[in-house]
Amino acid sequence: MKARVTVMLKSGVLDPQGEAVRHALGALGFSGVEGVRQGKVIELDLAEGTTEAEVDEMCRKLLANTVMESYRIEFP
Amino acid sequence: MKAGVIVFPGSNCDRDMAVALRAAGAEVEMVWHKETALPAGLDLVAVPGGFSFGDYLRCGAIAAHSPVATALRAHAERGGYVLGVCNGFQVLTETGLLPGALMRNSGLKFVCRTVALDVVTGDSAFTEAYGAGTRIALPVAHHDGNFQADEATLDRLEGEDRVAFRYAEAVNGSARDIAGILSENRRVLGMMPHPERAVDEGHGGTEGQALFRSILGVLQAA
Numbered sequence: 001m002k003a004r005v006t007v008m009l010k011s012g013v014l015d016p017q018g019e020a021v022r023h024a025l026g027a028l029g030f031s032g033v034e035g036v037r038q039g040k041v042i043e044l045d046l047a048e049g050t051t052e053a054e055v056d057e058m059c060r061k062l063l064a065n066t067v068m069e070s071y072r073i074e075f076p
Numbered sequence: 077m078k079a080g081v082i083v084f085p086g087s088n089c090d091r092d093m094a095v096a097l098r099a100a101g102a103e104v105e106m107v108w109h110k111e112t113a114l115p116a117g118l119d120l121v122a123v124p125g126g127f128s129f130g131d132y133l134r135c136g137a138i139a140a141h142s143p144v145a146t147a148l149r150a151h152a153e154r155g156g157y158v159l160g161v162c163n164g165f166q167v168l169t170e171t172g173l174l175p176g177a178l179m180r181n182s183g184l185k186f187v188c189r190t191v192a193l194d195v196v197t198g199d200s201a202f203t204e205a206y207g208a209g210t211r212i213a214l215p216v217a218h219h220d221g222n223f224q225a226d227e228a229t230l231d232r233l234e235g236e237d238r239v240a241f242r243y244a245e246a247v248n249g250s251a252r253d254i255a256g257i258l259s260e261n262r263r264v265l266g267m268m269p270h271p272e273r274a275v276d277e278g279h280g281g282t283e284g285q286a287l288f289r290s291i292l293g294v295l296q297a298a
Contacts, residue, residue, distance in 0.1 A: 013179075013224065014182070014224075014249075016179075016180050016181070016182050016183075016184050016222075016249070017180060017184065020184055061141070062133070062137065062141060063133070065134055065137065065170065065177055067169075067175075067176065067177045067225070068177045068179060068224060
């Protein structure tokens with residue numbers, strides 16, 4: 001089974017990389033981009049029977065720094 | 077006085093840290109990250125700068141979960157002294173020994189130059205020899221030194237006089253220009269600037285010496 005974890009900076013935390021991407025899109029002529037947030041996607045290959053609670057613990061302990069980041073778990 | 081310097085794959089200021097500690101009079105042992113225990117009798121553990129584990133996932137995140145990190149946490153919880161510089165500061169925030177997080181510099185560039193700092197508190201074994209209000213110059217070299225924490229945490233750090241150093245000018249976007257902070261018991265210091273790179277005339281400055289002399293002085297008197 002697979003799980004997909006999406007880690008994003010919490011809203012309200014300045015994302016300088018996202019800002020840089022927004023500026024670059026503007027420079028390319030895409031005028032309608034009002035905001036960009038950059039995060040990361042982590043795909044996990046898991047043994048059958050791994051629970052969502054275990055993946056949640058993985059996120060809290062390592063995959064996300066919950067001081068600044070939020071995460072979302074999906075089982076695609 | 078006995079100090080340990082932790083070495084992770086990708087640490088690159090570990091030997092500079094050992095040289096600076098020895099120059100101040102410490103007996104130094106290097107500690108590989110796979111060790112599950114620290115050498116007996118360490119007074120101070122230094123977590124050096126560099127790019128532990130290639131900065132994979134987040135700066136300091138993998139190092140904070142290496143075998144030696146458990147021993148490091150236990151050392152701090154026993155009231156042992158810990159100095160984390162640059163990547164070492166990032167490791168200390170990731171282990172939870174210090175609050176906040178170090179994020180990408182607001183200017184997105186790697187900043188590598190000597191910057192002016194204000195010593196904010198003299199009330200710590202690390203900063204006693206400087207005294208509060210002293211302006212010093214130390215090198216910085218980092219991509220992720222932008223210290224951030226929520227407003228309540230920042231207020232608490234300031235209210236408890238736990239900001240050790242502040243940038244005298246904007247360097248990386250850090251909240252309230254914070255360059256270094258202390259733990260609640262004032263024995264764990266994390267800082268982005270490199271005191272170990274300013275301990276010899278050949279370095280172009282010696283204003284990092286006082287930090288090592290300060291902590292050595294306190295520990296030798298103890």
